[in-house]
Amino acid sequence: MLSTLIELQRLKRLDRTGWVLRGLPSGTESVAAHSFGVATTAMFLADQLSASGVEIDIPRTLRMALIHDWAEARIGDIPRTGIRYFGSEVRQEAESKAFADIVNGTSHSETYRELFEDYEKRASLEAKLVKAADVIDLLVQVLAQERAGYRGLDEFWEVARVMDFQLTGKAGSVVSEIIGELLTARAEIR
Secondary structure, three states: OHHHHHHHOHHHHOEOHHHHHOOOOOOOOEHHHHHHHHHHHHHHHHHHHHHOOOOOOHHHHHHHHHHOOOOHHHHOOOOHHHHHHHOHHHHHHHHHHHHHHHHOOOOOHHHHHHHHHHHHHOOOHHHHHHHHHHHHHHHHHHHHHHHOOOOOOHHHHHHHHHOOOOOOHHHHHHHHHHHHHHHHHHHHHO
16 A cells, blocks of 8 residues: 555646646646545535435545546646547556556555546446546636636637536536536636
């Protein structure tokens, strides 16, 4: 466990590449800060769904949110623009291998690999919700940067228009509502 914990410390210092490529200063957001935002967002979403009567495994959701970017401790944060050159299949294969290597030797490595695989395949409600939380956290960060005066971040908002989280019913409504609120908040500063 200790070697894995030490390796994951890298995520606290690893800048999110998308911000760096757009000229925002180093330290704008680390991968670990993003993971915190995703976990917090996933918790809020899962709690709201649970309170509405939707059956959701909240501990599984939170665990998945916490581990979803661990592979980046080995391969870095590959931005959307980079994926155009590598291809999403290559990225997924590299992340899966890196993730497996990171958790190899931990006492629950199989559980962690299963959670990561579920997230990557969006096989469960929990995985779909964590992906939605991932995008929502990104948009919250973009909104914060635009409120601080940064411009030229329009491309990040495209994900709100094209992303299909494959969430139906109450889960789809809750996610659509928060994304709608983000788009309204952005319109107010434009």
